[in-house]
Amino acid sequence: MGTQARTLCLLLFLLQIFTKPAELAENSDFHLAGNYLLGGLFSLHANVKNVAHLDYLQVPKCNEFDMKVLGYNLMQAMRFAVEEINNHSSLLPGVRLGYEIVDVCYLSNNVQPGLYFLAQNDDFLPILKDYSQYVPQVVAVIGPDNSESTITVSNFLSLFLVPQVTYSAISDKLRNKLRFPAMLRTVPSATHHIEAMVQLMLHFRWNWIVVLVSNDDYGRENSQLLSQRVINTRDICIAFQEVLPMPEASQVLTPAERQHLNTILDKLWGTSARVVVVFSPELVLHNFFQEVLARNFTGIVWIASESWAIDPVLHNFTELRHTGTFLGITIQQMSIPGFSDFRVRHAGGGPPTPNRTNLRATCNQDCDACLNATESFSNTLVLSGERVVYSVYSAVYAVAHALHRLLSCNAKSCLTKEIYPWQLLKEIWLVNFTLLGNQLFFDQQGDMPMNLDIIQWRWGQSQNPFQSIASYSPTQKRLTYINNVSWHTPNKIPVSMCSKSCQSGQIKKPVGLHPCCFECFDCPPGTFLNRSADEFNCQFCPSSMWSHKNAITCFKRQLSFLQWYEAPTIVVAMLAALGFFSTLSMLFIFWKHFQTPMVRSAGGPMCFLMLVPLLLAFGMVPVYVGPPTVFTCFCRQALFTLCFSICLSCITVRSFQIVCVFKMASRLPRAYGFWMRYHGPYVFVAFSTAIKAMLVVANMLTSTINPMGRIDPEDPNIIILSCHPNYRNGLLLNTSMDMLLSVVGFSFAYMGKELPTNYNEAKFITLSMTFSFTSSISLCTFMSVHDGVLVTIMDLLVTVLNFLSVSLGYFGPKCYMILFYPERNTPAYFNSMIQGYTMRKS
Structure with missing residues (x-):
């Protein structure tokens, strides 16, 4: 190189x-x-x-x-x-x-x-x-x-x-x-944080809270959101709200700040609210919780906002465990692989x-x-x-x-x-x-819809200090999965209520300014409480329904009317059946022996005028059974009373006619001739029936014949089904006329008690009229004392018995004579009886 x-x-x-x-x-x-x-x-x-x-x-x-x-x-x-x-x-x-x-x-x-x-x-x-x-x-x-x-x-x-x-x-x-x-x-x-907090309090039924806020925008804005939220629901009330003093950077309180903090703690000590919501940065709370520990506060549920919910420094005040239970709102837990080692790694660099x-x-x-x-x-x-x-x-x-x-x-x-x-x-x-x-x-507001967690502070060794107890979903706006809460009150959820919740069917009467402070009053019978609509007023049940005391719903009133399975109905039905078949038999016997003296002495054609209405009346007894209808009401008010009036009129005119034949024919021959010439018996029956028909029509015109229900005064749980509200008045009026005819018939029968045996019907008429009069008096007396279905039962029973008294009491003996003593049903026998009566008189 x-x-x-x-x-x-x-x-x-x-x-x-x-x-x-x-x-x-x-x-x-x-x-x-x-x-x-x-x-x-x-x-x-x-x-x-x-x-x-x-x-x-x-x-x-x-x-x-x-x-x-x-x-x-x-x-x-x-x-x-x-x-x-x-x-x-x-x-x-x-x-x-x-x-x-x-x-x-x-x-x-x-x-x-x-x-x-x-x-x-x-x-x-x-x-x-x-x-x-x-x-x-x-x-x-x-x-x-x-x-x-x-x-x-x-x-x-x-x-x-x-x-x-x-x-x-x-x-x-x-x-x-x-x-x-x-x-x-x-x-x-913040809206979702507040909603999660409110749903947490509603879940545990805490409606009496204290709010402590820091003197900054964070504390003011969040407390305002919470106040608006609880005002809208009226399910949570704020006992009082205070602003915590903001310490200097040195964390040393001035005398004025310390006095203000002592005032807050004095109010917190004296209030019955056991839930305290704190919106504040964690540094503001150091002095506050030191004073809380110094005063030995206990039994409080502290709800932390997200600013200090998972702060490890505050959690390091281990003595806070003795002041109560700490819950907080924070972002959901999410472990990041490798981050725990990176966190404590010294800074280093690459190129x-x-x-x-x-x-x-x-x-x-x-x-x-x-x-x-x-x-x-x-x-x-x-x-x-x-x-x-x-x-x-x-x-x-x-x-x-x-x-x-x-x-x-x-x-x-x-x-x-x-x-x-x-x-x-x-x-x-x-x-x-x-x-x-x-x-x-990111949604339209630029937020990520991350779930929130409700956490509880724990102080156990090797334990998650911020244990999740619930999860809140911002998209669903719902709090779920609440469990594993370790309360400072063993096995018991702490109570923080201005007033205890009312029992079912009790309304609230506010006491003071807070809607959470109230007294409870029972809803009386006939009313119910619908909490979803109005928890301060009892609502009346519909007319067809009723309720007991402290009810939250109404139930249908019991309908009262004659029913087939009831014992009185069965007895009356048996009597009606007896009357129907016996009357049908009498009608057949009288029709077969129509030309005999016995039938003619009993009234001749007028007998059929009495037997046919009797037969019709016995056959229409079922109209009294079951819920009334327009048809059954018409039958009750018109058919039965007209049939009975026709029978009474016939008996009355028959008793009068017998007296006229034997006592007045000789004394007043012209009057007797006029009576016979112009069919006086039938005119009297028609006139009496017409008067009774007018009374019935007048009663129907003044009151409807439609079936109606009215509350039983003795038991409001029962609705009495009747034909109209004036049913008893009309019944009394009709009965009064029947009583008058009975008295007149009884009087004429008594006047003819000495007539010949074959013509002497006085004892039978007397018996029938006496029974009719007595039963009518009993019915009127009973109606003046009682009400409801009993009146219907008595009306039907008296009507059937009256018909039986006429059928068996008047026609029964004559059928007996026709069937078992035919030798007495001859013209010769009748003439001999008349001659004997004349000789005795002379």
């Missing part, structure tokens, strides 16, 4: 020695060279008060504030995703992703990093009329973690349409794409990309204590699973998939070219890919 060659090799060797440390320095935790750079904004330190340095113009030094272990953990997730894509993925073959990461210290340092990312490599941000051809230092930005910083940064990035994918900011303001067109996120919005070696540094890109602090919490982070970590991981992959489409990548290479942020933004909106088994895409 020549001298020149040896000299050239030596120079190359020295160049390699002197340039390698510089290259290693470039590839730190905060810098990685690449063809395309991603900006990363993370809170490695936090100053929740966001102190404005009005006395000097310097960017805040984040490392002067308290460190956030979760912030560094999330930053490592971004680094891991970038290196995984560069080294093990076919997503961007031949293209190297790089990153620039800046600590925003929660709120204090978010403007400077945004401008830093927008500037070009020479730190120059030109003022142009058209930025469509402008290429900033980064192609997209991941983060930051909270809504206030995200909104501030997005106001800058959106002007340049630089894609921004946040992994933890949940404010609903960010859904406004007119204001934030370049902002997307890999977490559900930078040749065309991106001029890497610069800005403020807040250092964290000397981050790695050691993360290592101390490594076991907790491993056991808890990767939750928000997956949101960062998926955000990086979303940008990578958009680059894949924009660079027209295939399995081996990509078309490396200069890209503009607005081009990449369009592709990010369209990504749809699978990552570790999850299908990921």
Whole structure:
């Protein structure tokens, strides 16, 4: 080898020695060279008060504030995703992703990093009329973690349409794409977090809660969302809401702040609410929970918002286990293979990309204590699973998939070219890919519909400190799989109610201003409670239905009417059958012996005028059985009463006629002749029947004959089916006329008690009329005392018995004489009886 060659090799060797440390320095935790750079904004330190340095113009030094272990953990997730894509993925073959990461210290340092990312490599941000051809230092930005910083940064990035994918900011303001067109996120919005929280409380029937919020936009916005949600449902009430004091960066409370904190704790100690919802960054809660421990609070269910639900530092306050049960809302658990080892790996680098070696540094890109602090919490982070970590991981992959489409990548290479942020933004909106088994895409508001988990804090060794107990789906808006909750009250769900739930069928009467505070009152019989419609008023049952006390539904009233299987119906039916067949037999006997003296003395043709209505009435008894109809009501009110009136009129006129023949014919011959000449008996029967018909028609006209139901006054569960409301009044009126005819018939029969035996029907008529009068009086008395089906039974029974009294009492003896004493049914025998009566009188 020549001298020149040896000299050239030596120079190359020295160049390699002197340039390698510089290259290693470039590839730190905060810098990685690449063809395309991603900006990363993370809170490695936090100053929740966001102190404005009005006395000097310097960017805040984040490392002067308290460190956030979760912030560094999330930053490592971004680094891991970038290196995984560069080294093990076919997503961007031949293209190297790089990153620039800046600590925003929660709120204090978010403007400077945004401008830093927008500037070009020479730190120059030109003022142009058209930025469509402008290429900033980064192609997209991941983060930051909270809504206030995200909104501030997005106001800058959106002007340049630089894609921004946040992994933890949940404010609903960010859904406004007119204001934030370049902002997307890999977490559900605050509305879904609040809905999951509300459904959790509804599941455990907690309706009396306390809300504590931080004095910043995060606390105010989330508490407002919760208040609106519970006001709409009226199922949850807020006992009181307080704003927690925001400590200085040194975490030292001023006297005024300490007094305010003591006031909050005093109210919390005195309230009956046992569920406390806390919307606050974790740093605000350090002093609060230290005071809670100092006062020995117990028996409280703490519900954590996503900002501190899985914070390992707060969880490290192990004495908190004695204050109650801790539940929280956070993103779903998703383990990322290889990340746990990467998290505690010291920074190292590979060779930078040749065309991106001029890497610069800005403020807040250092964290000397981050790695050691993360290592101390490594076991907790491993056991808890990767939750928000997956949101960062998926955000990086979303940008990578958009680059894949924009660079027209295939399995081996990509078309490396200069890209503009607005081009990449369009592709990010369209990504749809699978990552570790999850299908990921952005909805119309720029959100990824990731599931949320309800977690419980556990403090057991070698145990997941944030155990999942439920899952909430933003797409279905439903909470599922609640189990394995370990309460501070053994084997009992804690109770947090202003008033205990009312029992079934009890209405609520509000007490005070809160709808959750109420007294319970029973719904009386005849009403029911429909909680889905109105839980404050009992609703009346429909007229055809009824309910018992404390009912939630009504049932059909029992219909009351005569039925065939009932004993009274069977007895009356047997009597009616007896009357029908006996009357039919009498009709046949009288028709066969029509010309005999016995039949003629009984009334002759008028006997058939009585027997036919009797036969018809006995045959129509079934109209009283079963539910009434228009036809059966008509038969009850018209047919039966007319048939019975015809029979009574015939008996009355028959008894009058016998007296006229033997007592008045000789004394008033002209009157008797007039009576016989103009068919007086039939005229009287027709006149009586006409009067009864007019009464029946008048009763029908004044009240409908349609069947109707009315409530039994003695038992409202029963509906009495009757023909019309004035059924009893009409029945009493009809019965009164029948009673009058019975009295008149009885009087004439009594006057003729001394007549000849064959013509002397007084005892039979007297018996029939006495029974008819007595039964009518009994029926009227019974109707004045009782109501319902008993009146129908008594009406039918009395009607059948009256018909039997006429049939058997009046016609029975005559049939007996015709059949068994035919020698007495001759004209000679009747003449001898009349002569004997005349001789006795003379």
